[in-house]
Amino acid sequence: MRDIIKPKNDAESIEMLHKFNQDMLPHKFGKLGKAWVVFLLIVIAFGLYNYTKQLRFGLSVTGLGDTVSWGIYISNFVFFVAISLVGSLITAVLRLLGISWRSPITRIAEVIAVASIVFAGLIIIVDMGRPDRLLNMFMYGRIQSPIVWDVIVVMTYMSISVLFLYFPLLPGIAYCRDHLKNIPKWQKWMYKFLALNWQNRRGQYELVKKAETILAIMIIPVALSIHTVTSWLFETTFRPGWDSTNFGAYFVSGAFMLGAGGVVCAMYILLRFNPKFNQYITFKHFDRMGRLLVLLSLIYFYFTVNEYMMPGYKMKGDEAAHLTELFAGKYAFMFWGVQIVGMIIPICLLFFKRFRKPFPMFIISICVIVGAWFKRFLIVIPTMLHPFLPMQEITEASKVYNPTLPEWSITAASLAGATLIITLFVRYFPIISIWELAEERGVDHDLIYEHLND
Amino acid sequence: MSENIENIPNNEANSNQESSEASRRKFLKFGVLAAGLTVVGGGLQKAFSDDTKKDTSGKKVKVMTTDGKLMEVDVSHIKPAAHCCSSSKESREGIPGKKFVMVIDLSRCKDALKCQKACQKHHLLPEQDKWLKVFKMQETEETAPYWMPKPCLHCDKPPCVKVCPVDATFKRSDGIVLIDNERCIGCRFCMAACPYSTRVFNWEEPKVPEAFANATYSPETSVPRKKGTVEKCDFCPDMLRQGKLPHCVAACPNGVYYFGNRNEDMVTNGDETVSLSQLLKDKAGYRYLEALGTEPSVYYLPPANRIFPFKDREVEGEKPKENTEKKG
Ligand code: SF4
Ligand code: SF4
Numbered sequence: 001m002r003d004i005i006k007p008k009n010d011a012e013s014i015e016m017l018h019k020f021n022q023d024m025l026p027h028k029f030g031k032l033g034k035a036w037v038v039f040l041l042i043v044i045a046f047g048l049y050n051y052t053k054q055l056r057f058g059l060s061v062t063g064l065g066d067t068v069s070w071g072i073y074i075s076n077f078v079f080f081v082a083i084s085l086v087g088s089l090i091t092a093v094l095r096l097l098g099i100s101w102r103s104p105i106t107r108i109a110e111v112i113a114v115a116s117i118v119f120a121g122l123i124i125i126v127d128m129g130r131p132d133r134l135l136n137m138f139m140y141g142r143i144q145s146p147i148v149w150d151v152i153v154v155m156t157y158m159s160i161s162v163l164f165l166y167f168p169l170l171p172g173i174a175y176c177r178d179h180l181k182n183i184p185k186w187q188k189w190m191y192k193f194l195a196l197n198w199q200n201r202r203g204q205y206e207l208v209k210k211a212e213t214i215l216a217i218m219i220i221p222v223a224l225s226i227h228t229v230t231s232w233l234f235e236t237t238f239r240p241g242w243d244s245t246n247f248g249a250y251f252v253s254g255a256f257m258l259g260a261g262g263v264v265c266a267m268y269i270l271l272r273f274n275p276k277f278n279q280y281i282t283f284k285h286f287d288r289m290g291r292l293l294v295l296l297s298l299i300y301f302y303f304t305v306n307e308y309m310m311p312g313y314k315m316k317g318d319e320a321a322h323l324t325e326l327f328a329g330k331y332a333f334m335f336w337g338v339q340i341v342g343m344i345i346p347i348c349l350l351f352f353k354r355f356r357k358p359f360p361m362f363i364i365s366i367c368v369i370v371g372a373w374f375k376r377f378l379i380v381i382p383t384m385l386h387p388f389l390p391m392q393e394i395t396e397a398s399k400v401y402n403p404t405l406p407e408w409s410i411t412a413a414s415l416a417g418a419t420l421i422i423t424l425f426v427r428y429f430p431i432i433s434i435w436e437l438a439e440e441r442g443v444d445h446d447l448i449y450e451h452l453n454d
Numbered sequence: 455m456s457e458n459i460e461n462i463p464n465n466e467a468n469s470n471q472e473s474s475e476a477s478r479r480k481f482l483k484f485g486v487l488a489a490g491l492t493v494v495g496g497g498l499q500k501a502f503s504d505d506t507k508k509d510t511s512g513k514k515v516k517v518m519t520t521d522g523k524l525m526e527v528d529v530s531h532i533k534p535a536a537h538c539c540s541s542s543k544e545s546r547e548g549i550p551g552k553k554f555v556m557v558i559d560l561s562r563c564k565d566a567l568k569c570q571k572a573c574q575k576h577h578l579l580p581e582q583d584k585w586l587k588v589f590k591m592q593e594t595e596e597t598a599p600y601w602m603p604k605p606c607l608h609c610d611k612p613p614c615v616k617v618c619p620v621d622a623t624f625k626r627s628d629g630i631v632l633i634d635n636e637r638c639i640g641c642r643f644c645m646a647a648c649p650y651s652t653r654v655f656n657w658e659e660p661k662v663p664e665a666f667a668n669a670t671y672s673p674e675t676s677v678p679r680k681k682g683t684v685e686k687c688d689f690c691p692d693m694l695r696q697g698k699l700p701h702c703v704a705a706c707p708n709g710v711y712y713f714g715n716r717n718e719d720m721v722t723n724g725d726e727t728v729s730l731s732q733l734l735k736d737k738a739g740y741r742y743l744e745a746l747g748t749e750p751s752v753y754y755l756p757p758a759n760r761i762f763p764f765k766d767r768e769v770e771g772e773k774p775k776e777n778t779e780k781k782g
Contacts, residue, residue, distance in 0.1 A: 058681045059640075060658035066583075069645040069655060129640015129655065129682030133620075136639050140620040147619035147643055236617060238649045238746050388743060389604070389651045393587035 006442050013443040014451045020437060021175060021452070023276045024430035033273070033427070040420045047413020050406035051126065059129055062407040065398025067391060068384040072403050073127035075376040076411050079258075080120035080418070081154070081230045082251070082372065086259025087113025087161050088223035092216040101288055103440040104280040104432045108266045109259070110165040111431075115421035117158045117226075123414045146232045153225045160222060164215045167208045172430040174198035175453055187428070200453045205435075205445070227252045234379070240318040241383035244311075250303040254372065257296040257343075261368030264289050266422070268362035270431065280432050283357065290356030293368070297347045304343070322386045331382050334374055342371015540695070542634055545673040548626030554689055555629070556605070556703075557712040557721055557733060559755040563588070563601040564708060564762035570603075572705035573687070578663060578677060583654045585687040586702055590766070599764050600757035603710065605702065606631060606652045606687035607742065607750030614644035614653065623684070629716075629751050630689050634673045638683040645684060649746055653686045699724060708761075716751075 007013040029037065054061045064071050090109035094102040125131050141148045177191035198204060231251035234242040244250075267281050267289070311319050312327065326335045346364045349355040355364065381401055391399045403411075425431070435448050565588055573579070573586045585605065592599040608631050615625050622638035625631050645653045660679035669677050674691040690700035698704070703711040704724060714721030714730060721730045733739065737755040 058656070058658040062657075064657065066645070066654050067651075069642040127641070129642065129684075130638065133637070133639045136620045136622075136637055140622075140637060142619060142621050145617050145619040145643070147617070147641060151619075233643070234646075236613075237647045238613065239646070384646070387651045388649050389587075389589060390591070391651075392589050393584050395582045 010444070010447060013438075013447050014454075016441070016443065017434070017438055017448065017451050018454060020432075020434045021179070021454075023279070024172070024432055024434055025179065026176065026426070026428050026430060029427060033423075037420070037423060040416045040423065043409075043416035044413045044420065047410045047416070050409045051413075053406055054126075054410070055131075061404060063401055063403045064407075065401070066394055067387060067398045068381060068401035070127075070380055070384060071401060072377065072381075072407060072411050073123055075380040076373075076414060077120055077123045077127070078230055078251075078376040078379065079373050080116040080123060080414070081226055082255035082258050082376070083262050083369075084113045084116040084120060084157070084161070084259075085223050085227055085252070085255040086262055087164065088219045089256055089259055090263060091164060092219045092223075095212075095216050096220075100440055101285060103436045105263055105267060105285060105289075106436070107165070107169070107431055107433050108270065109263050110161065111422050111425045112259070112262050112266060113161045114158070114165050115418040115425075117154065117161060118421065119414045119418040121154060121158065122417070123411075126410055126414070146229060146236050149229045150226070150233065153222060153229050157219070157222045157226045160215055160219045164212070164219060167211050167215070168433050168436060169429060170195060170198045170204075170208060171200060171435050171452055172433065174200065175434070176429070178453055190428075200449050202446075202449050205449060224252060227255045234383075238388075239383050240322040240386050241379075243319075244307060246303060246307050250300075250307050253296070253300040253303045254375065257293065257300045258368060258372040260289060260293045260296050261365040261372070264293065264361050264365040265369060268358050268365070270426070271358060273426070277432070280437065286358050286361050287353070287356045290350045290361055293364075294347055294350040297343055297350070297368075301343060301347065304339070318386065318388060322383060325382055325386070326378065331378060335378055338371040338374045338378065341367050342375065343368075540672055540674050540691075542636060542671075542673055545632060545634070545691070546624055546626060548628035548630060549691070549694060550627070551715075551717060552628040552694075553716040554608070554694065554751060555714060555716045555721065555730060556608075556689075556752045557730065557739060557755060558603055558752060559710050559712070559723075559737070560600055560602060560757035561737075561755060561760045562708045562710045562762075563603060563757075564765070565590075565601045565767065566707060568705045568707055569702035569711065572701040576690070576701045577675075578666060578679070580661065583656075583685075585654065585685070587651070598757075599766075600760070601764075602754070603702075604650065604652075604742075605752065606689070607650055607748070607752040608689060610749035610751060611747060613647040613649065613746075613748060617643045617647045619643065628694075630691055631686075632673045632688055632691070633676070633683070633685055635676060635680040635683040635685065636671055636673075638680075640682040640684065642684060649743060649748065650750075653684050655684050656681050 007016050050061070062071060062073075087110045090102060091106045091113075095106075125134060128134070137148070137151060141151075143149075173191055174195040177188070177195045180187070180191070228248040228251065231247040235244060235247040237243070264286070267285065270277050271281055308323070308326075312323050315323065325331055346368055349360065349364060355361070385401065435452055438448050438452075439445070567588060570584060570586050570588060574581075574584070577585060579585060587604050589602045589604060590599055591602045608629055610625075610629065612623075612625055612631050615623050615631060618624075619641060620637055620639055622635075623631065623633045623644050640655070642655060645655065656679055659681045662678040666677050669675075671678060671680075672692075674688065674695070676685050676688065679685065690698075693700055699713055699722070700711075703713045706723070709723040709725050712721035712723045712728070712730075712733065714727075716730060719730045720727055721733065722728070733755070734753060739753040739755050741750045741753055
């Protein structure tokens, strides 16, 4: 990985632009890429098959029961909402803070955000007992219900995120439209349609930039709301473990940490996938992301301590049974596993420079992501197993929760679906924003407008 | 009673047209076959089960019992099934002038489970879905165990209603909390919000007895039950509209349940009618988990001076776990 080169004069700048364009041009997948897509499609197909089963036989194909009435669909939903926050973090927060190294990773972050928020919406429909009555939400929606708040903010966030991804992408699509030869007709048509007649005019760029600034400001409160409102779905109930005033901050900080982990993971895979990218995604980026991740993890650590230590100190009646189960009971292994492997070890390692290198960071990010998924499991399920009244007068099966194969498969399909969106995006669109990268490297605006599409 | 009779043909019209063969089978299944009349039937439940001292109208009908005996009964003894009642819109209104309350006297309960049986039967509930649960409660090891029947508490500040995104579960003017299973989207937020483990979900297609499959749905009866929706104890508003007591209250042999209208300050357990406020005062009534602020419409009288010795269930697989609950 080389150092970042800055152009000295116009000629060099133009040459740089051309090189960027060449490097970023999306191209066909190799064997590995194709195998990956096929694998994802198989997972999705199996999930869809199981979903048709669920439609036919109802939610009885899941391990849910009257005690644990929310299971991994819901915890997976929380996971998706959490990871989608990264779009706002990398694109908006870093942008408004004027952090200069962010350009090569903004689009990756935004794609992750869009893919996961779309699947957050889908998985929540999967969880519904009557998906055929989805429209009731709009016909009879009650503004007093946190679910309605969630629908509103998730849809808003989805729209803003799509625009935030789309606007800066316009020059890239136009470039593909004009320069990609030997591609199927539908692909040509797609670029032409999506490019919205982009002509690299100064006015067009200025419009896009203005729109981006507005979106960057808008997206931050909306992003905070989606995850805060998602935490309120739990916090609005009386149940031990959910009855906490710390939940909003706890969820949001966890989401930022997870999102940063997701971006690191994607960065590493991109590098593997196309070695040319190492001129754009450099050691420096991994180092910076490592520091950011450590900072976000520490904030999350702080809220986690608040969330568990104080109730643990008091050990209040109902809360005590729940906490004992987490600290020393059935879920202790998972609980300590995700705290240690998913949070404490990453924090400790990332303090050292030698772990802020691509490969160690990749491993750490995997720990963070997997840990985060199970953390959401631990937030949702053990609480449901501690109702106020003793678990009596229900079947033995509804006193425990063991997700079934169809349930796992549908959940896996949703994760695969989000991954597929990201994968296909990389296949068909430039994953790094060329003009923003050029600007970051100091290329003059006029040169960009004039020569970007050469 | 004439009102009941009027309802029968109404209900029957569609099912009879559709398939007389199907109707024939369902009569047999449900115990009584209308022999003489063509248009009486689907709604027949065990006609003589609880109403024995009704006025007779003089009109007789021939019916056949399951064991093939023909017998003559008075028309007024043929009770339409509960599912003949109010439309979804009417169901939201509540019965004017009423505010229903229940008082459960824990000192009288001996886990006879007659209430639960009646509930299961009249609401066509399968074994595993219990709207009325009878818990074995024990505060600490040193204190005595006791039985605690628990229907929906019809909270005056119902957390379940608060969170419903589509107004499928609602609070009526008479205090009853109902669910409209034709509107419920099955999000199960209300189940998470209810602190009293009251709500049950139709995880699969419910088995609706044929006789009721074509019944007009009403939130007041929850018949026919619907897949992917939530349901719970409803205080039997169909009975209340007829001026009768809920099934559990009528079925209890020990007078555990008192039911009545708070506006009249009267409750009855079928044997005696007493003043609600006096009863609560005399017996130190309380509400379960009062601290949560849900303000239930169901009061409990403490299990003091019990009239039955505590006897644990034998067969049930459920060894109740230690319960650390404090009462309200
Ligand atoms: S007991 Fe539960 S279901 Fe019944 S009204 Fe109260 S909160 Fe709602
Ligand atoms: S499950 Fe049905 S009744 Fe309960 S909150 Fe959801 S829509 Fe309302």
